[in-house]
Amino acid sequence: MAPICNITITAVKPHRLPFPATNDISLGAELKRKRLDLEWSQDDTAKYFGVLKDSYQYWEWNQYLPHIKNRKKVVEFLGFNYWYDDTNSLSNKCLLYRIEYGLTMSELAQKINVSVRTIERIENNEMYISDEMSKKVKEYIK
Known part of the structure; x- marks a missing residue:
């Protein structure tokens, strides 16, 4: 029995490694x-x-x-700083400083002579950071 119609379907072969969705900015x-x-x-x-x-x-x-010690290399790989949030906040400045110099919170706290918890509070935008501690961190990371 002969086919009723002759249809050829063509499609573009999908990329074998699909790129993430354009709206995914993770x-x-x-x-x-x-x-x-x-x-x-x-x-x-x-x-x-x-x-x-x-x-x-x-x-x-x-x-x-x-x-944190790998993040500077991530920035270089991507060609932009993923962690830069376009603010002038102390929180972001502190994180960017740590990325630039590959410092853990503990290492930065030791250099500034503040507690690790102070650095953690600053980076997490928590309240109840004394003006003295904020000033100390701001002066150091200039």
């Missing part, structure tokens, strides 16, 4: 977009950052944030 999506633009594997990207592939995957899957 760190993981930004990392994946950049990695795919460079045509790197997750293993290649992990080697670039000097971390295990599993660690990098967790960043890309938004399960973990990169350690």
